[in-house]
Amino acid sequence: MPFEELKPLLRPNGSKIVLLVMDGLGGLPIEPNGPTELEFAATPNMDRLAAEGTLGQTIPIRPGITPGSGPAHLALFGYDPLHHPVGRGVLSALGVGLEVRPGDVAARGNFCTMDSEGKITDRRAGRIPSEESAPLVEKLAQIKIPGVEIEVRQVKEYRFVVVMRGEGLSPDLADTDPQVTGVPPLPVKPTKDTPAARRTAELFNQWIAEARKLLADQPKANCVTLRGFATDPELPKFDESYGLKAACVAVYPMYKGVARLVGMDIISFEGENPEDEFAAVAEHWDEYDFFFVHIKKTDSKGEDGDFAGKAHIIETVDAALPHLLALKPDVLMITGDHSTPARLRSHSWHPVPFLLWAPASARPDSQTRFGETACAQGGLGTFQAHDAMPLALAHALRLEKFGA
Ligand code: ZN
Numbered sequence: 517m518p519f520e521e522l523k524p525l526l527r528p529n530g531s532k533i534v535l536l537v538m539d540g541l542g543g544l545p546i547e548p549n550g551p552t553e554l555e556f557a558a559t560p561n562m563d564r565l566a567a568e569g570t571l572g573q574t575i576p577i578r579p580g581i582t583p584g585s586g587p588a589h590l591a592l593f594g595y596d597p598l599h600h601p602v603g604r605g606v607l608s609a610l611g612v613g614l615e616v617r618p619g620d621v622a623a624r625g626n627f628c629t630m631d632s633e634g635k636i637t638d639r640r641a642g643r644i645p646s647e648e649s650a651p652l653v654e655k656l657a658q659i660k661i662p663g664v665e666i667e668v669r670q671v672k673e674y675r676f677v678v679v680m681r682g683e684g685l686s687p688d689l690a691d692t693d694p695q696v697t698g699v700p701p702l703p704v705k706p707t708k709d710t711p712a713a714r715r716t717a718e719l720f721n722q723w724i725a726e727a728r729k730l731l732a733d734q735p736k737a738n739c740v741t742l743r744g745f746a747t748d749p750e751l752p753k754f755d756e757s758y759g760l761k762a763a764c765v766a767v768y769p770m771y772k773g774v775a776r777l778v779g780m781d782i783i784s785f786e787g788e789n790p791e792d793e794f795a796a797v798a799e800h801w802d803e804y805d806f807f808f809v810h811i812k813k814t815d816s817k818g819e820d821g822d823f824a825g826k827a828h829i830i831e832t833v834d835a836a837l838p839h840l841l842a843l844k845p846d847v848l849m850i851t852g853d854h855s856t857p858a859r860l861r862s863h864s865w866h867p868v869p870f871l872l873w874a875p876a877s878a879r880p881d882s883q884t885r886f887g888e889t890a891c892a893q894g895g896l897g898t899f900q901a902h903d904a905m906p907l908a909l910a911h912a913l914r915l916e917k918f919g920a
Contacts, residue, residue, distance in 0.1 A: 519594075519757040522906060522915075526759040531846040531912040533760070533806045534797070535904075537592065538833060539585060539771075540815030541852025542573075542868045542888065544859045546823055553818070553858060554869060555887035557827040559834040561841070562850060562871065562886040569848075569873035571883045572896025574904065576854045582865045585815070586610070588853035589774045593808075594758070594905030595751060602777065603687065603746020608677045610773025612669045616679060618748040621687045621716060625668075625676040627652060627737035628693075634700045639693060640674045641737035649674060652737055659726040661719055678742065680719065686712035689720065691743035701741050753779025754806065758909060763803070765796045766810035775808055790836035801843050809840075815863075818856030826858050847911045848873040849904060850886070867891075867898055874911035 543553035550556075576588040577597055586607040587597035605622035609615075616622045627641040627649060641649075653670040656678075660666075664682035671677055688708040692701050704720040706713030724740060731738045754762040756779075764775030767788045776782060781804070785796035790811060797807050811833055817826035840848070850873070855866040869891040872878065881895030892898075896907075909915050 519752050522757070525915045525918060526909070527914055527916050528759045529912070529914055531805070531914060532801070532843070533847040533908050533912050534809065534840065534845040534849070535592065535807070535908070536809045536811070536833075536840070536848065536850045537589070538811045538814040538830060538850070538852050540818045540854060540856025540863065541830075542855025542857065542864070542866050543818065543823075543826065544855075544857035544864075544866070546859055552888045553823055553826040554830055555885070555889065556823070557830040557834070559830060559886055561834045561837040563884060565848065565850070565873040566871055566886040566890065567884040568875070568880065569871055569878045570881050570896050571886070571891045571894025572870045572872070573867035573888070573891045573894070573898050574851060574870050574901040575867055575898065576901045580865050582863050583854045584863070585770060585853055586774055588901070589771065590751075590778070591901035592851070592853055592904055593754070593778050594902050595778070596900075596902045600749065600751055602749050604744030605677070605687070605746040606748065607770070608671060608744065609669075609679050610777075611770040612671055612677055613769035613773070614667055614669055614677055614679050615773070615776075616748050617681070618750055619685060620679055620681045621685045621689075621745055621747055622677060622679045623720070623742040623746075624671075624744040625678055626693060626741045626743075627674040627676070628701070628739045628741055629737060630700075630739040636694065636697045636699065636701060636739070639695075639697060639741070644674050644736050646670065646673055648736060649676070652731065652734065655730045656727055656740070659723055659730070661722050661726070664719055666723065674737065678723070680716070680723075684712050685716045685719075686710060687716075687745045687747040688713040689717055689745040691741070692724070693741035693743050701739060704742065748777065751778055755779055758806070758905065759914065760806040761804045762806040762808065763800060764808045764810070765793045766808070766812075767793070768810070768812050771810040771812070780808060790833045791839055794836055794839040797840060798843055814852070815856045818858050819861055821858050821861040823858035846874065846876060847908050849908055851904070868901070870894075870896060870904070872896060872907065872911065877911045877913065
């Protein structure tokens with residue numbers, strides 16, 4: 517439901533909502549008819565919640581579309597990623613902990629290799645390993661362009677991020693990667709004919725010229741290309757959209773960054789295990805209405821193809837869950853942002869298991885275990901991930917009826 521239509525229905529109360537996201541939770545069986553990672557894992561606490569609550573499965577973006585974690589989280593936060601796109605440059609910057617404020621321009625960068633005529637010979641600089649690209653990123657970080665502040669940070673291998681900060685900048689710029697070899701990189705060109713776009717293009721071209729000077733004698737990577745220019749999309753924030761004071765408990769920068777885009781406070785804490793995260797929630801329980809808790813390692817194990825490892829991470833979350841339940845949330849959602857089946861070693865398009873536990877208002881279904889098969893037969897059915905927030909607000913008794 518669009519935020520503007522939801523707003524008149526909001527009825528703030530003192531209830532507490534928790535969204536627990538195990539990244540890449542959805543999985544696949546290794547053998548036909550075998551269990552998925554979630555079904556293989558011993559999860560007595562989640563199974564009890566499944567029996568008391570209602571199961572379903574979410575579609576993160578659209579059926580068949582494999583999402584990145586950025587858009588998949590925005591969907592869970594209630595923002596249809598197709599209507600609220602966040603630029604690739606911004607997501608990459610958030611992924612390495614670089615802040616992108618409104619008006620900043622972020623871009624993804626690639627190291628590439630150029631011949632003596634200035635034509636690209638390798639668009640990814642031979643996928644130069646991170647150890648070799650790190651000192652090159654340090655060189656780039658020294659570049660100064662008058663009138664703007666620039667931050668550069670390594671992503672991985674041949675990839676880095678640049679954020680330009682200053683007055684009157686515009687992200688309306690075209691990629692400089694020509695997508696083929698044997699031609700020179702493109703200059704940064706404005707995609708809109710505005711003074712800000714022309715000026716920003718000029719500033720990035722100056723930066724690229726400096727970068728090429730610094731890299732001129734490098735054998736493996738003597739040039740750069742930039743793409744995905746973007747700025748903070750200025751999304752509606754959680755407090756105004758939902759009347760919720762919201763906080764994020766996450767270990768990895770990407771998720772804190774996406775949470776910040778929707779106006780959540782970021783809770784800092786020691787440790788990185790589920791019990792550390794739940795302890796951080798407990799410590800700030802009275803200060804917020806909504807907690808987003810992010811568990812990363814389910815996704816990492818899935819991408820490693822480590823079925824048992826992913827199941828084990830799910831078990832550690834389950835074992836720590838009583839700490840969260842002791843706080844007596846009014847609504848607890850346990851889900852993933854997308855599927856990352858160990859069998860595919862990557863994100864996938866499959867629907868994502870979803871558990872809704874709301875003791876005051878849950879309508880139970882016949883499911884008694886938290887798993888993909890049970891979720892596919894659960895009472896919530898299959899729904900868009902961006903409908904989860906209105907559902908949570910309703911179960912928190914925070915929505916008035918629509919119409920008389
Ligand atoms: Zn993810």
